[in-house]
Structure formats: C-alpha cells, structure tokens
Amino acid sequence: MSLEKVLSISGKPGLFLLKSQTRNGFLAESLLDGKTMNVSGRNSVSLLSEIAIYTLTAEVPLREVFQKIADKEEGKEAISPKASKDELEEYFFGILPDYDEERVYASDIKKIIQWYNLLVKNDMADFSEPEKKAEDNKETVDLAKESKSLPSKKTAAPKNAGQKASSSKKGGTTKSAVSRKT
Incomplete structure (x- = not known):
C-alpha cells in the first residue's frame, strides 16, 4: 500500500489509515491498535505522501x-x-x-x-513511486478517443436565447486551488 492513504493526525499518537469520508470529516483506523475513529475537519491532518x-x-x-x-x-x-x-x-x-x-x-x-x-x-513497507500519473494520462487519452468516436449531437437553443446572458463571476476574477508541497 502506498503512502497516499496514510495519515498523521496532530495530537494523536502513531499513524492512521484513511478508511472513508463522512459528512463532517472522515474515518481513520489507527495502525497502533486498529481502532477506528471519526476525525473532524478541526484536526490538523497530514498525508505522509505530502x-x-x-x-x-x-x-x-x-x-x-x-x-x-x-x-x-x-x-x-x-x-x-x-x-x-x-x-x-x-x-x-x-x-x-x-x-x-x-x-x-x-x-x-x-x-x-x-x-x-x-x-x-503493519506490512506497509512499500515505498515505491506511485504509478498514478501514468494511469491518469492513459485515462485522459482514452477519454479523448471516446469523445472523437461519439457522434456529435445538436443542442437546442435555450428558451431565453434572446435575453442577455448573465455572468456568474463576481468582480471579474476567479480563484483556482493550487496544491503545493511545503
């Protein structure tokens, strides 16, 4: 198993394995004692892969x-x-x-x-490079091939085609999330 799902939670001893997402956070299993706990968004959590x-x-x-x-x-x-x-x-x-x-x-x-x-x-000593990037590139290529092979569909004009379209951007700028290693 890669380090993509292994967590360190501030204030909690040991490491945790990410199990599933909940409404207010996620469930994590302790590698020390095997107990599952609910982790809220208030906890400071670090992925070992980052x-x-x-x-x-x-x-x-x-x-x-x-x-x-x-x-x-x-x-x-x-x-x-x-x-x-x-x-x-x-x-x-x-x-x-x-x-x-x-x-x-x-x-x-x-x-x-x-x-x-x-x-x-815990027999999790596989520290090899994740091969996720190659798979992501393959999926992108496959999706591009699929979209070229699909017949083009004509779309109907919207009912309010004569009206002026409103912009959903406020202030003329948009923000994008950028993930960076620190």
Missing part, C-alpha cells in the same frame, strides 16, 4: 527517506526511536547525509523512525 524532509539542496519526499531506511535495514525495523539524540542524528546522517541540521530537529528524526517502524510492523 511530507518532505529539508536537505541542503532540496526537499526530499518522505517516501524516499523511508526507502533509504528500508534499503539500509533490508526491510526490517530501524533503530529504536527512544535512542539518544546523538544516536538518532548519527543514524539519520547515515541515511540522508545532506539533511539540513538547522531545520530537521531530533524530534523530527525520532518521529520519522517511529513512523517507519510502525509501517514495517
């Missing part, structure tokens, strides 16, 4: 950091997150030698190792 680690040159997706740990540990659990600050930093330096020591704290390293160990315990 988290990145600062390095001196760029931001490295958490998935890649997990993969480097898995390669080093041969798919087994990593060092204990309860190790000393110096041991954690030394271990993480072995994984990601150019991580930004000023912006990545020992508590962050502890959390990353804790999450990695939890994912390994």
Whole structure:
C-alpha cells in the first residue's frame, strides 16, 4: 500500500489509515491498535505522501527517506526511536547525509523512525513511486478517443436565447486551488 492513504493526525499518537469520508470529516483506523475513529475537519491532518524532509539542496519526499531506511535495514525495523539524540542524528546522517541540521530537529528524526517502524510492523513497507500519473494520462487519452468516436449531437437553443446572458463571476476574477508541497 502506498503512502497516499496514510495519515498523521496532530495530537494523536502513531499513524492512521484513511478508511472513508463522512459528512463532517472522515474515518481513520489507527495502525497502533486498529481502532477506528471519526476525525473532524478541526484536526490538523497530514498525508505522509505530502511530507518532505529539508536537505541542503532540496526537499526530499518522505517516501524516499523511508526507502533509504528500508534499503539500509533490508526491510526490517530501524533503530529504536527512544535512542539518544546523538544516536538518532548519527543514524539519520547515515541515511540522508545532506539533511539540513538547522531545520530537521531530533524530534523530527525520532518521529520519522517511529513512523517507519510502525509501517514495517503493519506490512506497509512499500515505498515505491506511485504509478498514478501514468494511469491518469492513459485515462485522459482514452477519454479523448471516446469523445472523437461519439457522434456529435445538436443542442437546442435555450428558451431565453434572446435575453442577455448573465455572468456568474463576481468582480471579474476567479480563484483556482493550487496544491503545493511545503
């Protein structure tokens, strides 16, 4: 399973698996104890697939950091997150030698190792690149082919064709949502 449905919820220990959406939020299953809980929109939630680690040159997706740990540990659990600050930093330096020591704290390293160990315990240690983009492109091409093969339909003019059309935009501008990794 990819990290697309694995969540971290602020104020709650461990990680959660997104189960389904509800009217006021969503249901998430704890990877620690298997209990399902209702998470409202008030909670601060982060998808693991959207988290990145600062390095001196760029931001490295958490998935890649997990993969480097898995390669080093041969798919087994990593060092204990309860190790000393110096041991954690030394271990993480072995994984990601150019991580930004000023912006990545020992508590962050502890959390990353804790999450990695939890994912390994739950047999969710597949940190490969999701192939969703290729599938999305294929679907777009398929839809384009379908639309070309469909016969064109003539549409009737609206009943109020003689009236002036009203604009649904207010103030002449529209906003678009842009998703960015931070």
